[in-house]
Amino acid sequence: MALIGVSRDTGEGALNILQHLLSYGYQGRIYPVNPSASEILGMKTYSSIAQVGENIDLAVIATPRSLVPRLVKECSDSGIHSVVVVAQGFTDASDAEGTRLQKQITDIVQSGETRVLGPNTFGTANAFINFSSSFVRIGMKKQPVGIICQTGVFFVGFPEAMLIGKGIDLGNACDIDFADGLEYFKADTETNTVALHIEGVQDTKRFIDTARRITPMKPLVALKAGRSDQAAKAAQSHTGSLIGRNEVWEAALRQAGVTQAGDLEELIDLARTFAVLPLMERPEIGVVTISGALGIVAIDDCQRFSLEIGGLSADTKRLLDAMSPSWLDVGNPVDIWPAMMISPTVMKPLADGLESLLSDDQVGGVLFIGAAFDEKWSIGLCQLLTELATAHQDKPLACCIYGPCGNQAIGELQNSGRVAGFPTPERAVRALARLSEYSQLRRIL
Amino acid sequence: MALIGVSRDTGEGALNILQHLLSYGYQGRIYPVNPSASEILGMKTYSSIAQVGENIDLAVIATPRSLVPRLVKECSDSGIHSVVVVAQGFTDASDAEGTRLQKQITDIVQSGETRVLGPNTFGTANAFINFSSSFVRIGMKKQPVGIICQTGVFFVGFPEAMLIGKGIDLGNACDIDFADGLEYFKADTETNTVALHIEGVQDTKRFIDTARRITPMKPLVALKAGRSDQAAKAAQSHTGSLIGRNEVWEAALRQAGVTQAGDLEELIDLARTFAVLPLMERPEIGVVTISGALGIVAIDDCQRFSLEIGGLSADTKRLLDAMSPSWLDVGNPVDIWPAMMISPTVMKPLADGLESLLSDDQVGGVLFIGAAFDEKWSIGLCQLLTELATAHQDKPLACCIYGPCGNQAIGELQNSGRVAGFPTPERAVRALARLSEYSQLRRIL
Numbered sequence: 001m002a003l004i005g006v007s008r009d010t011g012e013g014a015l016n017i018l019q020h021l022l023s024y025g026y027q028g029r030i031y032p033v034n035p036s037a038s039e040i041l042g043m044k045t046y047s048s049i050a051q052v053g054e055n056i057d058l059a060v061i062a063t064p065r066s067l068v069p070r071l072v073k074e075c076s077d078s079g080i081h082s083v084v085v086v087a088q089g090f091t092d093a094s095d096a097e098g099t100r101l102q103k104q105i106t107d108i109v110q111s112g113e114t115r116v117l118g119p120n121t122f123g124t125a126n127a128f129i130n131f132s133s134s135f136v137r138i139g140m141k142k143q144p145v146g147i148i149c150q151t152g153v154f155f156v157g158f159p160e161a162m163l164i165g166k167g168i169d170l171g172n173a174c175d176i177d178f179a180d181g182l183e184y185f186k187a188d189t190e191t192n193t194v195a196l197h198i199e200g201v202q203d204t205k206r207f208i209d210t211a212r213r214i215t216p217m218k219p220l221v222a223l224k225a226g227r228s229d230q231a232a233k234a235a236q237s238h239t240g241s242l243i244g245r246n247e248v249w250e251a252a253l254r255q256a257g258v259t260q261a262g263d264l265e266e267l268i269d270l271a272r273t274f275a276v277l278p279l280m281e282r283p284e285i286g287v288v289t290i291s292g293a294l295g296i297v298a299i300d301d302c303q304r305f306s307l308e309i310g311g312l313s314a315d316t317k318r319l320l321d322a323m324s325p326s327w328l329d330v331g332n333p334v335d336i337w338p339a340m341m342i343s344p345t346v347m348k349p350l351a352d353g354l355e356s357l358l359s360d361d362q363v364g365g366v367l368f369i370g371a372a373f374d375e376k377w378s379i380g381l382c383q384l385l386t387e388l389a390t391a392h393q394d395k396p397l398a399c400c401i402y403g404p405c406g407n408q409a410i411g412e413l414q415n416s417g418r419v420a421g422f423p424t425p426e427r428a429v430r431a432l433a434r435l436s437e438y439s440q441l442r443r444i445l
Numbered sequence: 446m447a448l449i450g451v452s453r454d455t456g457e458g459a460l461n462i463l464q465h466l467l468s469y470g471y472q473g474r475i476y477p478v479n480p481s482a483s484e485i486l487g488m489k490t491y492s493s494i495a496q497v498g499e500n501i502d503l504a505v506i507a508t509p510r511s512l513v514p515r516l517v518k519e520c521s522d523s524g525i526h527s528v529v530v531v532a533q534g535f536t537d538a539s540d541a542e543g544t545r546l547q548k549q550i551t552d553i554v555q556s557g558e559t560r561v562l563g564p565n566t567f568g569t570a571n572a573f574i575n576f577s578s579s580f581v582r583i584g585m586k587k588q589p590v591g592i593i594c595q596t597g598v599f600f601v602g603f604p605e606a607m608l609i610g611k612g613i614d615l616g617n618a619c620d621i622d623f624a625d626g627l628e629y630f631k632a633d634t635e636t637n638t639v640a641l642h643i644e645g646v647q648d649t650k651r652f653i654d655t656a657r658r659i660t661p662m663k664p665l666v667a668l669k670a671g672r673s674d675q676a677a678k679a680a681q682s683h684t685g686s687l688i689g690r691n692e693v694w695e696a697a698l699r700q701a702g703v704t705q706a707g708d709l710e711e712l713i714d715l716a717r718t719f720a721v722l723p724l725m726e727r728p729e730i731g732v733v734t735i736s737g738a739l740g741i742v743a744i745d746d747c748q749r750f751s752l753e754i755g756g757l758s759a760d761t762k763r764l765l766d767a768m769s770p771s772w773l774d775v776g777n778p779v780d781i782w783p784a785m786m787i788s789p790t791v792m793k794p795l796a797d798g799l800e801s802l803l804s805d806d807q808v809g810g811v812l813f814i815g816a817a818f819d820e821k822w823s824i825g826l827c828q829l830l831t832e833l834a835t836a837h838q839d840k841p842l843a844c845c846i847y848g849p850c851g852n853q854a855i856g857e858l859q860n861s862g863r864v865a866g867f868p869t870p871e872r873a874v875r876a877l878a879r880l881s882e883y884s885q886l887r888r889i890l
Contacts, residue, residue, distance in 0.1 A: 012821070013791070088783065092737070094774030136818055139849050151738030156816050159851030159868045199741065223742075230754065231744035237774055238737035263871040264742055292537070292683035293596030296644065297668075297709055299676035309675065329539030329682055338533065346458070371601050373581055376457070404584050406604030407852065423604045426708040 002049060002056045002080070004071055005063035005087075006032040006040055015135040017062060017086070018043070023137065024130040031056065049074050060123060060133045062086040065093075068119065069104035076114040084133050085118035091172050091240025092120045102174050102240070109175045120239060121171030122152030125164050128190055132167075140164045143417075144190060145275045148181035149197035150225075150239045161268045161414070166191060172240045177202050179210040186214045195271040196222040196258075199235040208256045215257030216445035219274040219438050222258050223267040224249050257441055259434050266430060273420040273431040277396035279439040282364030284310025285432060286357035287333035289369035290340065290350070294400065294425050295333035298369060301429035307436060309333065310363055316356045323349045333369075351384055358392040365396040365432055369425055371403030378405040382412045389418035396420075396435060398428045447494055447501050447525070449516055450508035450532075451477040451485055460580040462507060462531070463488070468582065469575040476501065494519050503527045505568060505578045510534040513564065514549035521559040529578050530564035536617050536685025537565045547619050547685070554620045565684060566616030567597035570609050573635055577612075585609045588862075589635060590720045593626035594642035595670075595684045606713045606859070611636060617685045622647050624655040631659045640716040641667040641703075644680040653701045660702030661890035664719040664883050667703050668712040669694050702886055704879050711875065718865040718876040722841035724884040727809030729755025730877060731802035732778035734814035735785065735795070739845065739870050740778035743814060746874035752881060754778065755808060761801045768794045778814075796829055803837040810841040810877055814870055816848035823850040827857045834863035841865075841880060843873045 007016045018032055018041055031054065032040050035047040046052050049059065049071075059075045061068055065087045075083050090102035102119065109116050117123060123133030127140035138155045143165040147154050150170050154163055166188070168181045178201050185194045194214070201207045211220055226235035227246045253260050259274075261267035285307060289295040302309050312320075312332050320330040323339040334357070339349035350370070357366050368385065372378035381401075389397045398420045401409045410421035422428040452461045463477055463486055476499065477485050480492040491497050494504065494516075504520045506513055510532045520528050535547035547564065554561050562568060568578030572585035583600045588610040592599050595615050599608055611633070613626045623646050630639045639659070646652045656665055671680035672691045698705050704719075706712035730752060734740040747754050757765075757777050765775040768784040779802070784794035795815070802811050813830065817823035826846075834842045843865045846854045855866035867873040 015786075088786075089770065089772045093770075093772035095772045098772055136816075149738075151736060153736045153738050153816075153847060156818065156848045158847050159817075159849075159855065162849065197738065199738070225738065225741050225745060227745045228748035230748070231741045234737075234741045234744055234776070234778065237776075238741055238780075263746070264739075264869045265871060291596060291598045292679075293594075293598050293642070293644070293670065294709075296670050296676045296679045296683055299679055300670060300672045301708070303673035303675070325534065325538075327534045327538035327540045327543055331679070331682075333679065335683075341460075341533075371581075371598075372604075373601065402598060402603050403601045404604075404607065410604065424709045426710060 001028055001058040001060065002031040002033055002052060004033040004049065004059055004061045006034050006045065008034070008037055008040055010041055017060060017133055017135050020132065020134065020137045024132065024140070026130045028131070049078050049080070056080050058082045058084065060084045060086060062135065065089040065098065065101055069101055069108065072105050072108050072114070072116060076108055076112045081114055083114055083116045084121060084123040085116055086121060086123060086133065086135060088120045090119045090174070092238055094237060102172065106174050116175040117168070118171040119174060122155045122169040124169070125155050125167040127165050138164065143275060144192040145195060145271050146185040146188065146191040146193070147195045147197070147271070148178055150199045151197060154197060158268055161272050163195060163268065163271055173202060177207070179203065179206040182207070182210045182214055186217070192218055193271055193275040194218060194220050195267055196220060197267070198222055198224050199226050199239050204252070208252050211256040211258055216442065220258045221261055221267060221270040221274060222253055223261045223264060224253070257445060259438050265427070269422065269427055269431050270434055272414060273398065273435060274438070276414070276417050277398065277420055277435060278394055279442060280364045280396055280432070280436045281394070281439070282310070282362070283436045283440065284308045284363060285365045285367055286310065286312065286360060286363035287367045287369065288336050288353050288357060289333050290337045290371060291369060292335045292337070294369045294402070295335055298333060298367060298425040298429055301426040305430045305433035307429055307433040312357070313360045313362050316360045319356050320353060323352060347380060347384065351388070354388050358388060358395050358397065365398070365436065367428055367432060368397065368399045370399065370401060372401050372405035372409040373403050375405055375408070378409045382409050382416070385413060385419050386416040389416070396432065398422065398432050400425045400428045446473055446503040446505065447476045447478055447497060449478040449494065449504055449506045451479050451490065453479070453482055453485060455486055462505060462578055462580050465577065465579060465582045469577065469585070471575045473576070494523050494525070501525045503529065505529045505531060507531040507580065510543070510546055514546055514553065517550050517553050517559070517561060521553055521557045526559055528559055529562045529566060529568040531566060531568060531578065531580060533565045535564045535619070537683055539682060547617065551619050561620040562613070563616040564619060567600045567614040569614070570600050570612040572610050583609065588720060589637040590640060590716050591630040591633065591636040591638070592640045592642070592716070593623055595644045596642060599642060603713055606717050608640060608713065608716055618647060622652070624648065624651045627652070627655045627659055631662070637663055638716055638720040639663060639665050640712055641665060642712070643667055643669050644671050644684050649697070653697050656701040656703055661887065665703045666706055666712060666715040666719060667698055668706045668709060669698070702890060704883050710872070714867065714872055714876050715879055717859060718843065718880060719883070721859070721862050722843065722865055722880060723839055724887060725809045725841055725877070725881045726839070726884070727755070727807070728881045728885065729753045729808060730810045730812055731755065731757060731805060731808035732812045732814065733781050733795070733798050733802060734778050735782045735816060736814060737780045737782070739814045739847070740780055743778060743812060743870040743874055746871040750875045750878035752874055752878040757802070758805045758807050761805045764801050765798060768797060792825060792829060796833070799833050803833060803840055803842065810843070810881065812873055812877060813842065813844045815844065815846060817846050817850035817854040818848050820850055820853070823854045827854050827861070830858060830864050831861040834861070841877065843867065843877050845870045845873045
């Protein structure tokens with residue numbers, strides 16, 4: 001790969017693509033291009049693409065915008081088929097010059113075999129080959145989540161989740177668009193869930209057609225940004241995206257089987273849930289809670305997000321009754337705390353209760369609500385939950401973990417690749433509700 | 446204080462009120478009562494309340510339920526005016542015995558001066574005197590947030606926030622009810638914000654009357670749990686609460702000036718926001734963002750939560766224009782990243798941009814959207830934001846901090862006591878929208 005316009009700024013805080021790329025441990029060959037330097041970070045630099053004189057698979061262009069069309073042409077003439085344009089100031093700019101420059105790039109692309117990602121993009125990220133063209137140093141993780149977005153925000157990540165297994169930032173999407181990204185992830189065996197952050201799509205029909213072919217195989221979750229008029233106007237100056245009417249978008253995404261997130265938090269929650277949980281074979285869930293109050297909150301949440309709290313089988317009820325104090329009327333949600341209080345080993349009723357619900361044919365998925373009181377408790381709890389989920393890989397287990405060590409436990413559960421963890425019941429219920437909807441859809445697709 | 450029914454189980458994992466209380470550093474005198482032991486945790490135990498022979502302000506009863514009425518009577522006879530009943534199995538139980546036992550407690554209370562908190566409660570927590578009667582070890586923090594709840598969950602806390610400055614768990618609320626808790630917090634100078642988790646209220650009229658007298662002085666934020674029919678039924682067996690119709694509740698809370706949270710996450714977000722931010726003098730906010738994409742998301746969020754993105758003064762626009770590339774059409778939200786990219790010091794445009802919005806008379810509050818890329822960046826960012834908020838104590842500053850060190854930054858901002866931090870724009874916008882509504886209400890109350 002060639003890096004055109006590599007910065008001579010290096011060291012801590014420098015926005016240097018080459019420096020970051022080397023730090024990830026990327027194994028491919030890199031040719032830095034900068035006519036004003038002979039060496040950057042110990043690597044020989046080249047004055048131009050032509051001077052490299054090797055076969056190049058990918059060129060990343062990070063120069064002032066005025067130079068970009070000529071450089072794209074040079075790449076195309078040199079037989080480079082993939083170009084990422086990081087530079088800003090094209091249709092994302094307010095001036096006519098930006099639009100003119102982007103038009104020049106599009107013209108070059110249309111007349112040859114070269115495809116362009118961007119401009120105004122972080123490019124791509126791929127944890128499986130330790131690669132990213134991001135000018136901000138990012139963290140990646142080999143996980144089965146792919147994301148197609150119009151911003152580098154998802155590369156940088158969120159406090160609650162690092163989503164980047166593989167990422168494609170379309171930026172202004174002058175050439176490579178959502179449908180191209182979807183085709184990639186459709187074929188990609190390392191990805192089982194695809195998240196989309198959409199400001200606008202150039203060829204909506206092709207996008208919806210492609211999405212419709214993927215959703216019977218892999219879940220797509222999408223956040224449509226720029227839904228309000230004011231936001232749509234702002235999106236025009238962010239990535240030059242033309243945004244269709246929101247109602248049309250919603251209907252089209254629904255038809256294509258795409259799960260729609262109401263906000264950013266839901267997009268993140270759904271992506272990480274769909275990536276680790278199996279489909280739900282029945283729409284009713286069973287709830288085990290150590291807090292009666294949060295059990296009640298979860299019932300409200302189930303009503304709000306259209307998820308059913310089902311009945312329990314006679315066997316399950318018998319087992320739960322036997323371990324609980326006689327004054328407790330065991331139902332679903334199962335309040336397991338009283339049983340824990342009268343048991344010599346506090347974790348035993350918890351394990352038995354969860355096991356019985358995970359084995360119950362009347363239950364399609366299980367929600368556990370519990371606390372991580374301290375570090376030791378948290379470790380034991382995560383171990384128990386991971387073991388149970390591993391023994392019941394056909395039934396989704398989502399957890400709300402409150403308490404001071406909750407974040408740590410949620411992270412650990414997510415890392416197990418088997419359990420989805422959340423800080424509140426509502427987020428766990430919302431994720432299970434969407435999983436249930438998608439599971440039902442999969443049966444008829 | 447007397448602890449009646451102190452457990453002989455001690456050490457790690459023991460649910461021992463005395464052990465926890467000693468660990469917090471509570472300075473009051475403690476009299477453990479347990480007729481089967483002479484010493485627990487190095488402290489002399491007493492066989493009964495009568496044997497203590499000292500003036501006791503508070504008795505905490507944690508025995509099997511059958512003993513409780515007799516013990517409450519003993520406390521009452523010994524002149525103890527405050528009793529916490531931790532024991533479960535009263536109106537929260539499904540059997541007639543539970544209801545009968547609770548009735549006995551109520552009868553004792555009605556005939557004397559003794560007041561009872563509970564049964565089925567964690568009791569109280571007060572970070573300012575290192576006290577809690579919780580049988581789970583909890584973390585407390587001297588912060589101006591008081592909570593009145595019907596569960597110990599808020600004492601244990603959530604991954605995202607430790608709310609307990611002062612807490613009152615009403616449990617089954619056989620005597621002390623929401624109105625009593627509100628009267629306490631109304632007079633309490635250490636509390637500026639009160640959060641409520643309500644399953645049901647015995648005397649609704651008194652509750653609403655009391656709330657109405659507080660909201661002109663201090664914000665009340667409330668989550669009404671048990672809103673669905675199924676949840677209302679479950680609440681009956683959780684705390685024996687009779688739950689009124691949801692629509693009636695909503696109207697009553699609105700009339701009393703109580704800010705209602707749609708879910709648990711919102712309750713937590715609002716409590717910590719109201720506790721640290723000043724009121725908003727104008728309903729329009731200004732947004733500074735390092736991500737154009739999240740600026741667009743924030744606009745959608747403002748529409749969703751009814752918050753206005755206002756205009757900027759001519760001075761502010763001039764300053765922002767001067768620091769931005771010529772191709773950028775500066776508006777609100779202010780996309781500050783292009784200015785940062787062309788500045789020799791990346792933080793300078795950020796500081797100047799935020800300063801100009803915080804000083805702009807047309808802006809009632811400021812939302813900052815930025816990333817904590819790494820630890821060093823995070824520390825610098827938090828320092829900048831805290832300094833700005835300290836210099837502008839009349840204008841609320843809420844932040845969405847994404848990126849891998851976001852949680853750390855959010856925690857640090859919260860600890861500063863001046864800035865409210867959130868992991869996504871929607872949560873920051875939602876909190877500012879509710880703050881704006883309450884601020885408008887305060888002007889007419």
